[in-house]
Amino acid sequence: MKNDSARTITDAVIRFAGNSQDGIQAIGGFLARLAGRTDKDVMTYMTIPATISGGPSIYQVRLGTGEVLSAGDDVDFLVAFYQHSYENHIATLRDGGVLIYDSDTVKPDPDQKRYRAVGVPISSLTVEAIGGTGKDKGKNMFVLGLVARLFELDDAKLEGMLNAYYKGKGDDVIRKVVGAFHAGFAYNLGQLDEHFEFKPSDKPPARARVVMDGNQAIAYGAIAAGVRFGAGYPITPWSSIMEILRSELPKYGGTFVQAEDELAAIAMACGASYAGHVALTGTSGPGISLKSEALGWAVMAEMPLVIIDVQRGGPSTGLPTNVEQSDLNIACFTAHGDAPRIVVAPANVEDCFYTTFEAVNLAREYSCPVLVLTDQAIATRVESFEMPDFATFTQDIAPHFDPRGPDYKPYANTADGIAHHAPPGTPMVDGKYPVVTGLEHDESGHPASRPANHVMMVAKRRRKLQVLAEKLSPPAVYGPAEGDVLLVGWGSTQGPIREAVEKARAAGESVSAMHIRYLMPLQPGIGEIMDGFHHVFVVELNDEGLYGYGQLAALLRSRYCNDKIRGINKTDGLPFKVREILDQMHRKLTGREAAGEPLAVGGDEGGAG
């Protein structure tokens, strides 16, 4: 059904606004997967209510030809299922954008000229198409059909995906799903009188693309890296990682345990690591606070361990379904005493796979806990990326029990400071067996509280990380290596920061960005990179703190004694919009902030509880 009048576009931001039971996530999911199969990049953005059933919910998809860096500041197409959806989200629709609304339930402002409004009786046409009275059911598929038509998407491919996805649910369900989809696709959007088509990509990818969310990428990254034991306790938004591992690990000969709480979960993981594996645990929010004591044990005992922290709004129960990057401090410093550990943060969904893979190897190599700091935004958003090359990215890390000794010293004070364990089952040739402890110990692992020994061992545990830091390469600079402004980011803000750089440079401003992947130890070269700029702003989703900068900024300031470092922060529980980064940057550069001009808070979703 080609439409000759279709307008070619490279990028579209589509927001579906309804209630959580309408299945709008499914619309987004299918669009995302279709895009992934068609050389288009895709990034979705999702807010879900904290309550399980009911409540407003949105799903935003940005489809584009080429690299999509953020979920998009402004909406090109808004699909509103209810009056409240329309009212709450119409402000996000850009001037000249398109509102598609359910004319059975929504009465838009008849006088406005800012956008084009197209009414479609979504509810009644869905009931007409598939029968029944279940008005909530099927509307999503009708809308998927509408959108497929509007963007000249491959309806045959989509229908194939629907059939495959709902195969297990029985013929009746498939009939209804496909029926609603067809009805939507057949609907004549006559009022709009325009169709859109994505420009084909000029460089098709080398390998097939996959579409998944960040939590999926983490779970499979761990499996690929050889993790065969994990334990966790459910908490949003970490839960889906443990759900995947629970059902997938047995296939690989592994086990994931749903523990009675987070204390038990990390204790089980420590136990399995002691037994010779590299075990994984993870959590969000309050759960990471509970894991502190055992994390300290793993530092002291020098146990490899991977801890995933899917950050959400805090403190306490905080904002369960919103994003924040406010766990950097706890990740870097939690546990009493001097307790060095490794902290890494993936920058996007694809990076979740590779960062987790790397975390497993860092834990093995440096024999210590490694925290992977991801967040609610990456956890729940879907992106497309190239299928990993599994010839390179799979490994077997099963424990070995070759005899050790004589004179086996697990904690030998070597130049690199790295411990080497003998898991139970390992015969000791001189008949002396090790006890692993959280007490300070000597080189052979024996409890020892002598002052000189503690001095030596504290230094040894720290030295491992210094050895690692020397091996890391400096972060890449996005944009020219010298200039006026350097935006520094970590974790999920990489995309919007890069887009901000693009926009600023297009407007003639001298802005570059640096993304820090290794937060503990910090990568080398950061100080030199900062020296190349007049202004350094650390962009983070956390509070500006008592002194005007956030958690990474504070870390960098304490490391580099550089008072050029300032913060661009926000705490509305939503990912950064590109505009918000640039606005704050401009305000700080022009001194408008110092003059007391209030900041326009950009949270149009108002969070989700």
Place this chain on the structure above:
Amino acid sequence: MSATVATARYTRKELTADHPTWCPGCGDYSILSIYFKLMEKRQIPHEKITSVAGIGCSSRFPYFVNAHGVHFLHGRAIPFATGISLSRPDLHVFVFGGDGDAFSIGGNHIDHAARKNVKMTYVIMDNEVYGLTKKQTSPTSPMGFKSKTDPTGAVDHPIEPMKKLIAGGATFVARTHSHLPNHVLEMMEQALDHDGFSVIECLSECTEFFPGAFDSANPRKGGTFQLVPPDHDVTDEVAAYRLAMAPAPGYFGVFYQVQRPTKNAFELKLITDAQSRAGSAAVRELLQKTFQKFS
């Protein structure tokens, strides 16, 4: 998963590590000695002996055994041992710890390891006081017990270990007294042979902070060591609970023992079922196949 290396028969001499740092006369010595005896008798391969403990005087146990061992956190030895047990089917893990470790800070973990029937043996060395931290009230201290935190006598009703363990769903629950080594050995041996979560409450006198606590059950101190009646049906949960209701010093022996599939067995079945469904594909192929579903 592990290489079996034939090791020579060992005796307690090979198992002896540091001299225990316990106070003279502490009941814990006897439990250590019986553990050596058990290993000597059963000859579990030396490299496979695995002893795990939390924190407390009793929890220093692994240091005194020359075998693989762990000194973990206060109250968390059970989940740690669960991690070993479920990931290393070739090992039988022994866990040692005190009454505070078991019933106060770690109280929740016992119930879950018990109901899940995770294979391991847990020896709770109950002295009815906090020893390591020097005489505070413990969750098993009797009412009226004078400690540093209850100088005028404990006012909180104590936990009754046997009731908790039976109610928690443990599949082997026994009670013994460190002054009667032969009985301790008998209980430990049965626990070792039990396929599941086996737990023993072993009264162990803290001569320093609660001397004489268990004299009433020690024949050498004029007490009576009352064995579980020979006609007791160990599979009868209500009967076991009735034994647990007996006033101090109570009964000694196996109160309760039933066979119930272990978590270890359930998890193993998940693995064998999943693997037979997946065929003999390599990890790389399995992942490739899964990722194709995402494309």
